[in-house]
Amino acid sequence: MSGFLKLLFRNRLAAMGALVLMIILALILIAPLLPLQDPDVTATADRFKRPFADGHLLGTDHLGRDLLSRLLWGTRLSLAVGIAAALIAAAIGSAIGITAGYFGGRTDNIIMRGVDMLMAFPYILLALAIVAALGPGLMNALIAVAAVNVPFFARNIRGVTVGLAGREFIDAARLAGKGHMRIILTELLPNVLPVIIIAMSTTVGWMILETAGLSFLGLGSQPPQADLGSMLGEARSALISHPHTSIVPGIMIFLIVMSINLLGDGVRDALDPRLRSGALSRPRATTLVERTGDIPARTDDLLAIQDLHTEFHVGSRIYRAVGGVSLAVKPGECLGVIGESGSGKSVTALSVMGLVASPPGVITGGAVRFQGEDLIGAPYETLRRKRGDRVAYIFQDPLSTLHPLYTVGQQLAEAIQSHHKTSNTEARAHAIQLLSDVRIPNAAARADNYPHELSGGMRQRVGIAMALANEPDVIIADEPTTALDVTVQAQILSLLDDLRRDRGLAIIFITHDFGVVAQLCDRVAVMYAGRIVEEGQTQAVLDAPAHPYTRRLIACVPELGGGRRELAAIPGLPPLVDDLPPGCAFAPRCDKAQATCRTGEIALAGTAPRAVRCLYPEVTV
Amino acid sequence: MGGYILKRLVSAVPVLLGITIIVFLIMSLIPGDPATAILGSYATPENVEKLNRDLGLDKSMVQRYFIWLGNMLTGDFGRSFSLNRPVIDEVLERFNATLILAGTSFVLCAILGILAGVASAARQYGLADKAITFVVLIGISVPSFFLGMMMILLFAVDLRWLPVSGMFAIYGGGDLPDLINHLIMPALALAAVATGVIARLSRSAMLEVLRQDYIRTARAKGVPERRVIMGHALRAAMVSVIPVLGIQAGFVLSGAVYIEIVFQWPGVGRMLVDAILKRDLLLVQGGVVFVAACYVIFNIVVDAAQSLLDPRIKT
Numbered sequence: 001m002s003g004f005l006k007l008l009f010r011n012r013l014a015a016m017g018a019l020v021l022m023i024i025l026a027l028i029l030i031a032p033l034l035p036l037q038d039p040d041v042t043a044t045a046d047r048f049k050r051p052f053a054d055g056h057l058l059g060t061d062h063l064g065r066d067l068l069s070r071l072l073w074g075t076r077l078s079l080a081v082g083i084a085a086a087l088i089a090a091a092i093g094s095a096i097g098i099t100a101g102y103f104g105g106r107t108d109n110i111i112m113r114g115v116d117m118l119m120a121f122p123y124i125l126l127a128l129a130i131v132a133a134l135g136p137g138l139m140n141a142l143i144a145v146a147a148v149n150v151p152f153f154a155r156n157i158r159g160v161t162v163g164l165a166g167r168e169f170i171d172a173a174r175l176a177g178k179g180h181m182r183i184i185l186t187e188l189l190p191n192v193l194p195v196i197i198i199a200m201s202t203t204v205g206w207m208i209l210e211t212a213g214l215s216f217l218g219l220g221s222q223p224p225q226a227d228l229g230s231m232l233g234e235a236r237s238a239l240i241s242h243p244h245t246s247i248v249p250g251i252m253i254f255l256i257v258m259s260i261n262l263l264g265d266g267v268r269d270a271l272d273p274r275l276r277s278g279a280l281s282r283p284r285a286t287t288l289v290e291r292t293g294d295i296p297a298r299t300d301d302l303l304a305i306q307d308l309h310t311e312f313h314v315g316s317r318i319y320r321a322v323g324g325v326s327l328a329v330k331p332g333e334c335l336g337v338i339g340e341s342g343s344g345k346s347v348t349a350l351s352v353m354g355l356v357a358s359p360p361g362v363i364t365g366g367a368v369r370f371q372g373e374d375l376i377g378a379p380y381e382t383l384r385r386k387r388g389d390r391v392a393y394i395f396q397d398p399l400s401t402l403h404p405l406y407t408v409g410q411q412l413a414e415a416i417q418s419h420h421k422t423s424n425t426e427a428r429a430h431a432i433q434l435l436s437d438v439r440i441p442n443a444a445a446r447a448d449n450y451p452h453e454l455s456g457g458m459r460q461r462v463g464i465a466m467a468l469a470n471e472p473d474v475i476i477a478d479e480p481t482t483a484l485d486v487t488v489q490a491q492i493l494s495l496l497d498d499l500r501r502d503r504g505l506a507i508i509f510i511t512h513d514f515g516v517v518a519q520l521c522d523r524v525a526v527m528y529a530g531r532i533v534e535e536g537q538t539q540a541v542l543d544a545p546a547h548p549y550t551r552r553l554i555a556c557v558p559e560l561g562g563g564r565r566e567l568a569a570i571p572g573l574p575p576l577v578d579d580l581p582p583g584c585a586f587a588p589r590c591d592k593a594q595a596t597c598r599t600g601e602i603a604l605a606g607t608a609p610r611a612v613r614c615l616y617p618e619v620t621v
Numbered sequence: 622m623g624g625y626i627l628k629r630l631v632s633a634v635p636v637l638l639g640i641t642i643i644v645f646l647i648m649s650l651i652p653g654d655p656a657t658a659i660l661g662s663y664a665t666p667e668n669v670e671k672l673n674r675d676l677g678l679d680k681s682m683v684q685r686y687f688i689w690l691g692n693m694l695t696g697d698f699g700r701s702f703s704l705n706r707p708v709i710d711e712v713l714e715r716f717n718a719t720l721i722l723a724g725t726s727f728v729l730c731a732i733l734g735i736l737a738g739v740a741s742a743a744r745q746y747g748l749a750d751k752a753i754t755f756v757v758l759i760g761i762s763v764p765s766f767f768l769g770m771m772m773i774l775l776f777a778v779d780l781r782w783l784p785v786s787g788m789f790a791i792y793g794g795g796d797l798p799d800l801i802n803h804l805i806m807p808a809l810a811l812a813a814v815a816t817g818v819i820a821r822l823s824r825s826a827m828l829e830v831l832r833q834d835y836i837r838t839a840r841a842k843g844v845p846e847r848r849v850i851m852g853h854a855l856r857a858a859m860v861s862v863i864p865v866l867g868i869q870a871g872f873v874l875s876g877a878v879y880i881e882i883v884f885q886w887p888g889v890g891r892m893l894v895d896a897i898l899k900r901d902l903l904l905v906q907g908g909v910v911f912v913a914a915c916y917v918i919f920n921i922v923v924d925a926a927q928s929l930l931d932p933r934i935k936t
Contacts, residue, residue, distance in 0.1 A: 013758075117639030122916050124875035124890075125909045126643075132651040132905040209764055213879060216766055217894050232767060236883070239770055240778050240785075250767035258762035282745045282831045285846040309743045357832065357843055380846070388842030395841075404933060405856050415842040465647045466842060569803040 003277040006269040014266020021261040024252075028076040036069040040224045048242045053340055059384045061231075062238055063244045071248055077227040078215075079256070081142050086586060088146040089207070090200045093153020098184060100154070101161025112158065118151040127210070131219045138227070143155035145210045153199060160195045162460040164188060197264035201267070205260030211233030212253055228253050285384075286354035289377040298372045301328035302506050303352070303391065303474045309365035310344075310351045319578040321347040324366070329474065329506040334497075336521030336538065337510045338553070342574050344530035345510045349431075349476045355386050370474070387418040392467035396479040398459035401453040408435070408462045409447030415469040432464040440494060464495065474506045481516065493520055514557045518542055523609060526550050529585035530577050536610035536621065544619045549586045584614070593614050625928055631920045640913045641693070647688050647767070648906055698907035703899045708907035712889060716911065718788060719888035723877045725808040727870055730815035735855075735862065737816070738823020742849050745828065751822065761817035765876045769810035769883040776806060786885035786904050807884040810875050815869040826858035833857070860931050867923035871916060 009015045019446040036054075043064035051059040051067075058067035061322040093176050100111040118126065130144035164170065165188070173183045214220040215229030226234070235245035280334045287310075296306035310400045322344045324453065329335045337345045350356045353375070371389060375383060395401040403411060412431035416422060420594045422430070438461040451459055462481060477496065481489040497520055500507055501553035509521055517524050517538060525535040526547065534547040559570050572589040575581060584602050587593040597615055604613045606621035673679060680688070692699070698708035741753045777785040784803050794803075820880050830836065831854050839853045840846075877892030885891075889908055896904040928934045 113635075113639070117636060118642060119642060120636050120917050120920075121643075121913050122871040122874040124878050125893075125913055126647075128649070128878070128893050128897060129644055129647045129905065129909045132893075133647050136897065137899075163747060212764065213766065216764075216879065217882060219894065219897060232770075236770065239773065243774050246767075246770055250764070250770065253764050253767060254762055258758065261758065261762050282742060282828050283836075285840065285849070304898060350837075353841065355837055357837070384843050384845065386843070387840065388844075393838075395834065397834070401838045403693070403835040403839065403853055403857070405860070405931060406853075414839075414844060418843045418845065418848075452933055466838075468841070616779040 004270055008266050011266045011563060012271060013262050014269075014582065017259040017262025017266065020255055024256060025079075026077065028072055028079065031072040031076060032231060034072070035057060036072065036318050039067040039069040039073045039226070039438050041065065048238070048245070051244055051248075058242050058248050060233065062242075067245065067248050070231060071228075071252055074226050074228045074231050074249060075252055075256070077138075077221065077225070078208055078212055078229065081138060081211045081220075082145075082204060084202040085146040085149070085207045085211060086200050088142075090153050090196055091204070092146070093150040094192065094196050096150065096154040097157030097159075098161050101158040102165050102180070102184060102188060104162070104165065108162075109159070111154070115151045115154045117246065119155070124213075127214065128219075130216065133598045136219045136222065138215070138221040138225065141211055141214040144214065144256055148210070149207060152203065153196070156199050157192060157196060160187060160192055166189055198267075202264050205257050205264070206303070208260075209253065209257055210525070249528050255473060256305060281359045283359070286358075286380055287351065287356040287363050288358040289354075289360050291363065291365055291377060293365050296367050298369055298374075299328065301369070302371065303508075304328040304347065304369045305352065305366070306369065307366040307367065308348060308351055308363070309341060310347050310356055310363050312360040313362055314360045317578045319576075320580065321361075321530055321577055322351065323577075323580075325527070325530070325532055326366075327525055327532070328510070331473065331506055331511075332500060332504045334500055334507040334509060334521045334613050335524070336517035336524040337508060337527060338514060338517055338524060340511060340512060340526035340574055342577070343527040344577070345527045346478050347530075348527070349393075349478050349508065349510050350570070351391070352476060353391055354383050355387075355393070366436060381408070385419070386455035388467075388472070389414055389470045391474045391476065392470070392472040394460075394463050394467045394475060394477040394480040397462045397483050398454070399451060402459060402462065404451060407448050407450055408454070412447070412469060414461070417620035419470050430469075431465075434461070434469055436460075437468065438465045438492075440465075447540075457484055457492070460484060460488070460492055461495075464492070468499065469505065472505070474508065476508045477604065478510045479512070482511070482513075485547060489516075490551050514554055526553065529575050529580060531585070531613065532611075533586065533613045535604075536606075540610060546606075546610070546617040546619050546621045547586075547591050547614045548590050548616075548618060550584045551618055624715065626921070626925050627912065631923055633921055636917050637881055637914055640917070641690055641910055642686070642771045642815060644906055644910050644913075648778065648902060651683065651902070662759075668812070693907075695761035696918045698911070699903040701896070701904040703896065703901040703904065708904050709911075711892065711904065712908050712911050714888060715889040715892045715908075716915070719874075719881070719887060719890060719912075720789075721875055722804065722807055722811065722880065722886055722888055723870075723873050725804055726811040726815070726877070727873050729820055730809060730812040730873065731866055734814070734816040734819025735823045735859075737860075739827055739850065739855060739858075741820065741824040742854075753824075756818040757820045760813045761821075763813065764879075765810055765814055766879040766883050768813055769807065769880055771811055772806045781876035786883075788887055789799065803884075806876065807880045807886055809931055810883070811880045814876065815873050816866055818869060818872075819862065819865065823858060823862050829861075830857045860927070863923060863927050867920045870919055870923070874912065874916060894907070 009018070021577060040312040044059070046060050046064035047062055049056050049060040051057065052462065053059055056066050056068065057554055061067055063068065063228065096111060096115070098525070126147050127144040133142055134140040134143065147247055160566070170183060170187055173187050196607040211220060212227060212229030212232070215227050216233040218233055221227045221230045223230070223234070231249040232246060232253070234555050235249065239246050305325060305327045308322050309320070309323045312319040312321055325344070325348050327335060327337065338349065341346045346358055347361070351363055356363070362377055366376065370386060375386070402408065409428060409431045413424065414425035416427045416430055432443045432447050435446055439444050440458060440461050446454070446458070452460065465549070481492050493516065496507065499505055509517070511517060519573040521538050523536065524541050525532050525539045526541070526549065527533065528549050534541065534545065534550045541550060542554065545554055556570070570589060575585050575588070581588065581598065583600060584590070584593070587597040590597070594616065602613050602615060604611045606612055654882070696709055698712065698791050700706070701708050701711055704780060722734055728867060737753050737757065741750045744750045772786055776783045783806050784790065788800065788803050790799050837851055877888060878894065881887065881888040881891040889912060893905055893908050898907070
């Protein structure tokens with residue numbers, strides 16, 4: 001609770017709202033003790049005195065009554081009526097909601113139908129109808145406002161109750177022979193109460209406004225009694241000649257509603273854990289770059305990732321997702337990057353084109369060179385022109401990576417038109433050609449399908465077609481087959497392999513599956529905790545893994561027809577990258593670890609293309 | 622698509638019936654003898670008896686409901702005693718004015734709200750975002766009737782840019798420019814709260830959508846950022862904004878009652894308030910049923926728009 005309050009009042013606006021509300025509440029509570037004039041005593045000689053006129057701090061109204069006094073007493077009445085309406089609406093609405101939710105079935109059905117019908121009214125019509133039937137008056141306005149808000153409570157509370165009614169403790173109470181009434185009062189109500197209170201706190205401001213509104217229309221409080229609404233309503237006729245009589249009650253309503261709104265927003269934000277993690281922040285168009293240290297010199301590779309550092313800054317914590325990774329591909333080459341989830345392989349891939357979500361992602365060092373040109377920190381437009389045109393991505397899980405509201409044909413055409421000026425007809429024809437290139441049958445018809453209308457394998461092909469749209473030089477495939485079943489996976493892999501041979505594509509293939517690497521890749525790099533621990537020709541690494549981690553990873557792959565053998569899972573979990581141990585990150589899980597493994601920096605060493613980051617490798621490379 | 626709209630129209634029938642039942646039940650809440658309540662305590666016994674017969678009060682409640690319903694279906698909403706003309710004529714005429722006001726406001730709040738929300742989300746925590754958030758906070762906290770009054774003071778009395786009130790100028794008015802001139806202030810005052818609500822919602826919907834994987838895909842294929850925001854993100858965000866537009870339409874319609882009073886706009890809201898103060902209950906009853914029915918039908922249109930936008934909704 002104190003943590004919640006601290007969080008709430010760290011929000012300056014919420015604190016301000018609370019302060020204003022407190023001052024207003026304090027003022028109206030001590031109003032009877034203040035040396036105020038009687039709010040209802042008229043003095044026609046003193047009518048329409050301006051604020052700060054003798055003896056009247058806020059002036060007087062059209063009957064010469066002291067405005068300050070009327071304001072405080074009116075606020076008292078308005079708040080009292082609003083809160084009373086909220087209490088009544090909450091009580092009746094919750095009773096209805098609990099009944100519907102607890103008994104369920106037909107009772108629920110009939111009640112909720114009724115509630116739906118009430119909610120089909122614009123609220124004021126219902127309130128006006130009730131006031132019309134009962135006649136104008138403050139009590140009747142209160143009843144109308146309460147009644148209008150009953151459905152809101154009924155629906156919310158029913159939702160919560162339905163969730164609770166199926167729980168074990170309710171069944172237990174039933175088995176213990178308790179009656180319905182007792183179960184509702186002793187078991188259900190205490191659990192629902194917090195929800196009722198929150199719903200009430202979010203609607204009370206609204207109800208104060210609604211009752212003020214009815215009084216403004218002349219349907220609520222009747223003279224001489226005045227709440228804020230009727231003060232404003234009465235002052236309206238003198239709006240042009242004596243505006244202060246309108247402004248005074250108007251500002252008060254505004255202050256009350258705004259402070260309640262601010263406080264309510266603060267409460268909602270403080271209760272929402274996503275805000276604290278920064279997860280509600282919008283990712284920028286490119287990853288933030290705060291590069292320190294030297295920029296590595298250019299090489300003649302097609303694409304070279306050089307000593308890349310990418311971090312996530314969440315609050316005061318820093319997660320070093322990628323800690324100095326260097327990779328390179330030449331045309332026509334396929335490089336596999338392999339590692340467990342959380343090893344930093346996807347972040348490495350996304351860093352290439354500045355696609356790491358930022359916030360919280362920050363690239364803090366290194367370079368990514370495409371044909372020698374450094375892309376880290378390059379202007380947005382430079383990056384955009386290369387994205388999808390020279391370097392294209394294929395993502396995992398095409399259901400979430402394809403836009404649900406565009407047809408696949410539109411999405412493909414867009415990929416083309418983002419880089420080439422072509423007419424819509426041409427782009428569409430090209431899109432259909434791409435779909436048949438990735439062996440989607442009946443491509444012309446499929447182009448008009450939405451992603452959700454296609455199978456998983458089909459969607460992945462669309463993803464590949466999209467990556468091929470502009471005949472890029474490099475494709476970065478981030479676990480493109482993980483979500484697919486084995487036969488589809490094999491088809492997709494051979495498709496990629498063909499494309500590589502036919503078009504001289506360079507592919508960076510990210511996966512956690514050594515079987516896939518063996519099938520497709522010329523070279524492989526093994527990542528662990530944000531760093532490369534071993535690299536080399538695929539066959540060499542598979543035949544004689546040098547790093548204990550690689551050896552264990554290969555041992556995890558089941559062999560078809562290999563007979564029954566113990567599959568060796570690696571004990572323990574990868575370390576959290578916000579708190580990496582010194583020395584080898586794998587040491588805590590390694591059966592060969594020595595004391596020396598846990599100190600100092602261990603270099604990636606060996607004769608190219610082989611290298612390993614281990615003091616006691618399985619084989620010397 | 623056509624089948625879907627038809628299905629929704631059919632499903633609206635029970636809701637419309639429910640509305641008539643609720644209004645009927647509320648009207649039977651009238652304490653004491655309705656005829657006396659309507660005619661006042663000075664009514665002669667003959668008049669009371671005649672009105673009782675006219676209102677059908679000598680019959681059972683169920684009978685009365687069906688007679689009333691049947692009459693309404695044939696367009697007979699009864700006769701307003703304070704205006705001495707058929708209720709339906711008055712309601713239709715007034716509803717026209719309300720539709721102009723509320724319709725304009727609705728279009729305004731939808732466009733301004735969505736634009737503000739998008740701008741806010743696109744520049745999250747930037748200057749524009751902070752400015753918009755602040756204005757929105759003020760907008761949703763000022764009661765529309767007070768805002769309207771302050772606008773009159775500023776734009777009509779002080780600056781003399783716009784007319785104080787009414788729908789047309791008394792002399793020489795009546796054409797479209799005159800109407801627009803009179804419409805600006807009430808439409809803006811009425812739109813303020815809904816604009817704020819829609820702006821807030823659009824902002825959070827955009828922020829939610831911008832974190833989705835398919836936005837990253839769009840960026841990965843080199844779609845220009847402007848199109849990422851105004852195309853990919855906005856379209857997906859609309860899926861959660863449009864249903865709220867339907868709800869906000871109800872609030873705009875409700876707020877129109879206050880605005881019509883403040884600006885002397887000859888709409889159905891002002892008619893209802895006058896009718897309540899004059900105890901012209903048939904006029905209230907007819908007006909409420911008619912406007913509520915229109916609102917239900919409007920929401921069907923919103924549903925249809927939603928299904929056009931989102932192909933995942935089964936049509």
